Amino acid sequence: MFYNFPNDFKVFEPAPGFLVRAVSGQRLMFSHVTLQPNSVAPLHNHAEEQMGLILEGEVELTIGDEMRQLRKGDMYLVPSKTSHGATAGAEGCIALDVFSPPREAYK
């Protein structure tokens, strides 16, 4: 199936300045994330495995004990139950996060 963005997506705001638009199949969830400039996604963890791709802007991402400055085209993996968090750069950030199984909190 083909999605119409953003109409087909469920919208969530897990933290201030942190907007999520999500769609799911049976095993996969796409989460289109917009972080406002300098906004913070606090450290958290979940059982679902997560992979992501930065689409626009910059973000400082922490995964476990590692921290990196990421920009467009960068990709990452957050294993199940691994602590992670993000701080957007001065121009904000847009990313695609993918979860398997679909993240319970965003269904």
Added chain:
Amino acid sequence: MFYNFPNDFKVFEPAPGFLVRAVSGQRLMFSHVTLQPNSVAPLHNHAEEQMGLILEGEVELTIGDEMRQLRKGDMYLVPSKTSHGATAGAEGCIALDVFSPPREAYK
């Protein structure tokens, strides 16, 4: 973990003009796809569920009985065992395809 592109990725050429670079977690596989101008990914199907996002260019994508012209930002779902294929536009296409479980043929 953070990936270095393209060094950390396995490279495949499933069809002429159709380049895949893949990395996997336990449940997820990212497949960064580059289609040369006017190249064709023939109709095929697989058990793994697939979701995708167009990153650059244009592509005519068929999923089951539906066909659409897609461009940057468009997203889609290919359910397990559903026939799908693609024909790139005159400037080619770059897409992110995601599989769960990781696609056997690309491991």
